[in-house]
Amino acid sequence: MTTSDLVGLRIKTVRRQRGLSQAQLAHPELSDSYVSLIESGKRTPTPAVLELLAQKLDCSLSYLVNGVTAEQMEDIELALGYARLALENGEVNEARARFAELLANNNLTGLTALRQDTEFGLALATEACGDLDQAIPMLLRLRDEELPSERRIEIAMVLCRVYRDSERLTEAVEVGEQMLGGNGRQWTDLLVELAATLLSAYMERGDLLRARQFAAELLNAADVLGSPRSIVAANWMASNVAYATGHNEEALSFAERAMAVQLENGQPRSIARMRLALLQKRLRGRPAEAAAVRDVLRKTVAEFEGTSTSTIDRARLHMELACAEYMTGDLDKAAEHAMIARDLLPEFGHVLGAESNLLLGSIYGSTGRLDDAGRYVANVRDWLVPLPDSRRSAATWYATAETLEQLGDSDGAVEAYQRALACAGL
Template sequence: MCVAWTSSSQGAAAVTTSDLVGLRIKTVRRQRGMSQAQLAHPELSDSYVSLIESGKRTPTPSVLELLAQKLDCSLSYLLNGVTAEQMEDIELALGYARLALENGEVREARTRFAELLENNNLTGLTALRQDTEYGLALAVEACGDLDEAISILRRLQAEELSPERRIEVAIALCRAYRVSDRLSEAVKVGEDILGGPARPAWSDALVEFGATLLAAYLDSGDLLRARQFAGELLNAADMLNTPRATVAAYWNAALVAESTGHGEESLSLAERALAVQTENGQPRNSARIRMAYASMLLRLRPTAVEEARQALLRARQELAQTSASTTDRANSEVELARAALIAGDHEQAIVHGEAGQALMAGNSRALEAEAHLLLSRAKGALGRQAEAEAELRGVRDWLEPLPDSRRAARTWYAAAETMEVLGDAEGSADLYRRALACAGL
């Protein structure tokens, strides 16, 4: 059976770059017991067929389809070394893996992507193999194995990729570095593409990438650069006027506004991002923004604690039904612990804090430190002094190896306040000094 020719870039690339096309034609011709002259007659010359088989000529799409018909084989086999049926099986398996990831079945997705990569028929299908590796990286990230995800993404980044795939890989890599608290590496990934004079024209994907870089600027404490770049992203999003660009730019600009003391502006930007995302976006990202908005609400309007708690509970439910990473799910529990602590429900704060710790795999030291800090405060409020002090030691253990950053400085400061409440004046003074040093003061 002959497969209809497609003029897609993937097909064209396979014809023009694969030296194996001619060899496949030669192999099938010999299997059919045909000479070059018999294969060529009457449309082609036998010398032209010889040049194709030796790799000295690249057949046009119409010639390749003609040869497939004469050889009674699929065009897919001549192009890729697999039959049409094998190609269909590969695409079906890839579709199932993507569906598992989208449905939040992240371990199943990881297994499916990994099994597909073991298929020898995938070796010569560069675009599909890259799709599979990228899917595996996202599944591994969602399972909380950030180091492995980074390793896969770095391998992909070193390959020749389509412009769209290169941006997708860069977004995922920048995000994984940032969540792993490897902020300088996250910034480098972003600036390698966005920081030079040859920056591509703004698109949805590029604005989303810029938003990931902006978050890294913010976490590293570079507030001046963050404020300037937030303005660039907002202008780009307004120019594109698409839901994806709007959400990415407005949400991250809201975080910058909060960090620079513009609380009401921050909530206004965040509310617009959440409204657009809820109406147009994917459930996983809707849940993540809802969770982050609730956290912002707790910081800026502590009296709205019940509203924030309901938003967090909804986000947790949404995350459980999507391809959310364990870090996302752990973060939802940590924020619920914070809400319970603000509401004075210390027992519930402990339940959520410990649930968050159980989901963590040691990949986000800053989040681990925050969980220990909230547990220390809750246990201290319940008079469980020894346990509270042990949790504070956990804060130090998780923060010590981290590079200086705004987030780390904030957690050191909060730990110092907690230690002061627990009555350790000398220890709290030491932590205050650590916070100031971390902030560069």
């Protein structure tokens, strides 16, 4: 049924409940034939006529328009607000349950915009819980509906991100390019943020030339827009590209500019995730600062737990903290955080899981527990084999080969070197 059909049906239902004829409802402002056309869905009443009919029927305008009373609408909006607040505060399981409960409310069926907001919130909460395979179909279903342009871009950005984090890089690129192509490069803050997500997918699949070109385009767009959101997104991705191509100090310069703007304007989740990535760059680019970075990372754990960062975000944090602990010589703490990182991830099929096992192998190898070290390094295969070929997978296979060689497993090292070459397309 169309919206006009539903509005007409509600007017007819309430009129009959009040014991009124069409002529009685119409008199004296309207004709009974006009009321008949409205009730049959053949005419769409103006807002003024709807307000008049609501008064004559002694019911709320909200009920005639949406099928819910003003009180029910208030309850729905309040429940949606609580769900959003739970997500923002990092209570991701609570947020997921609240969004799902709200979607089960039959009163939401006729409220298209609120239902779409709730479904999008559920997809975000599901992503934050680390259930990427469940978040994807939610986003795809929502994308197929009639949506406001900004919401369509938001969905494309989240879908691109979820595909990227699921190592489905071809699909991530397709989603981002399709949306950007359809907007003819008329840059807005949202499109710059979408483009930044797409750029990260280019980098993950090893297309660094395209990434460098795209990063320059985003910096130009941000300069024209001059808004904090676009400046943060463009400078952050320029930092990532510089870091990936070996320009560490340039990468830190871009990253620090992005972080300074983010601290003044960003949301807690965005600030937390950017802080982690900046610390990662410092740890890799300035190893002499490892102890200082480790201390900040320890404090960042509480920050992550208090925001809507996903389980994969938290796995990245613990993995980075494990690396910092390893670099500063606290091997027990390094092993503890590497295991936390691995346990936060879905079972297999994520490169971060491979990296955590590889680090555990290095830790136990350093302490002479070679059997344990070999077991963890062997587990790397289980995490990497399901993944598509990418630059990051190639690097992890190569590091695995080097570790196996150090542990005396020559055959395993040869196989891992071959896997690395295959991932690199050689």
